[in-house]
Amino acid sequence: MGPLEKAHSMLKKVIGGKDITDLDHLTVIRNVMAHSDGTAKGYREISTRIGKKSPSEKRVLSAIRRTEGVSVNFIDDVLMDERFLEYAVADFKRYVAEMEAAVQRYHAEYGSESSKSGARGC
Secondary structure, eight states: OOHHHHHHHHHHHHHOOTTOOOOHHHHHHHHHHHHSTTBOTTHHHHHHOOSOOOHHHHHHHHHHHHSTTEEEOTTOBEEEOTHHHHHHHHHHHHHHHHHHHHHHHHHHHHHHHHHHHHHHHO
């Protein structure tokens, strides 16, 4: 689990932001670009396979299908068009706004009570 996933998981548990949609799809796209030289290895075979898919295969398929401005060509190269950056920025803004709202609700409900108990736990 990377830093974004860890932060998301912790904040959901602590502040109760269970309805906040994560940024996992963007992390998967980033990892394909950074660690697989922009190639979604086996994408065509995986996407048309009738049989069972592994969890990592499902994550890649879902991320590519969900992310606007991303496609895969016939040799499994991941392509990003002009829509991708705008989509990614908007999705980060959405995520930050949802997290901020959840934190504000948490503080409104628990106020200084949580900061006092948190300070003692350190």
